[in-house]
Amino acid sequence: MSPTPVHPDQGKYKIPGKDNKDLELTIDDDPDKYIVEDMEDTIADKIPSSANKDIKWFSCFAIYNSSNGRKNGYAKVKYSFKVNMDGIEKLYVGLGGKTGSAVDVTEEMKQKGKVDLNDGDPPVGRYP
Numbered sequence: 085m086s087p088t089p090v091h092p093d094q095g096k097y098k099i100p101g102k103d104n105k106d107l108e109l110t111i112d113d114d115p116d117k118y119i120v121e122d123m124e125d126t127i128a129d130k131i132p133s134s135a136n137k138d139i140k141w142f143s144c145f146a147i148y149n150s151s152n153g154r155k156n157g158y159a160k161v162k163y164s165f166k167v168n169m170d171g172i173e174k175l176y177v178g179l180g181g182k183t184g185s186a187v188d189v190t191e192e193m194k195q196k197g198k199v200d201l202n203d204g205d206p207p208v209g210r211y212p
Contacts, residue, residue, distance in 0.1 A: 087121035101143035112162040119148040130207040135186035141209035164198040174211040
């Protein structure tokens with residue numbers, strides 16, 4: 085299965101996640117400038133090889149620049165996501181693909197109620 089386009093609803097994108105852990109994504113710019121895709125089928129390709137093997141990766145998305153409705157490279161734009169933290173002790177994002185790292189964003193989510201990023205292609209995982 086290929087990546088699935090996700091369209092905004094009142095400026096927010098719902099990214100489906102495993103185990104009812106959907107993400108609510110908000111881009112801090114005009115959504116017409118970007119293309120958002122659910123990348124669940126390619127999540128294994130995005131998980132850093134150095135990541136703790138106990139992390140349960142549950143969602144993955146990509147944000148691209150839009151050029152006349154066509155993808156034009158990964159976007160470098162500020163955005164945030166929210167997720168229901170029930171049952172999650174630790175929350176991670178994978179940055180940098182296979183050679184990158186899993187970054188613990190638990191405290192940011194707890195303190196701000198969201199995680200701010202500008203990397204357009206992260207998987208999101210939890211422990212346990």
